[in-house]
Amino acid sequence: MRGNITPADIWKSLHGVLCVHKPRDISISTLKRHLINAICEGANRRCSPVEIPQIEMPVVEPHPISQAPVVVGLRKQPNYDFHPLVVGQPFRKEDIRVEELDYQQPASSGLCLLGINDGCDILESLRDRVWVNEYVLKGQLGRGTVENKIRGKVNQQCDYGEIFLCFF
Known part of the structure; x- marks a missing residue:
């Protein structure tokens, strides 16, 4: 059986950094808005x-x-x-601050590191650290889609022979 939890108890736990999976075709601002709404609804429901x-x-x-x-x-x-x-209500959307560590395009998917309330101040020190990055690129060569969208209709196909490394 759960004990009575006051809004102050819940508010104390809403500080820190969390990792969230961001699906593709959803912007980071939409993800943050959904997260804030879910936190507010759950916390307001949970309060005695x-x-x-x-x-x-x-x-x-x-x-x-x-x-x-x-x-x-x-x-x-x-x-x-x-x-x-x-x-x-004890918890309102305007009272909760959520910021991301790095911006991700809506077409990308993966893990997002988000700071909540006082955790947003920690993100700056995390950005300053030198992180080892490893990128894995996956793609289909020889196919073109409408407006180059990931899920767009294939409108071009061609053969390819070699792949050259070039830097822009």
Whole structure:
């Protein structure tokens, strides 16, 4: 059985760096937006309901002769300063900051390193480090597609003989 978790407990865990798989044909901004929406929905669902405190409000009636307001008693009512319909949900999209380590084109797929809230400050130190990169290129030679899209319709085919190494 899960214990009650407060929004403060969840907020403390929303700092750091995480690795997410980015499918192709999805932009990095769309991926970040989906991630933020999922975090907000899950955290708001997970939070225990807010207990609304009761406050005592004076009951005021006019004096029968002078018509001056007179306190005749006290009445308990909910304090709407903390009501969810007044202050909103504990987690909002505007409160969560997500940044990527390196930009990826929408046509590419692979792992993305994302920083959340205070984890975004760590990304700068990660960028400054020298990383050994290994790239594997896979492709189909002799085929051309409409607008050179990955999933485009093949509209050209040709034979090829040799592959030359050239630098641009």
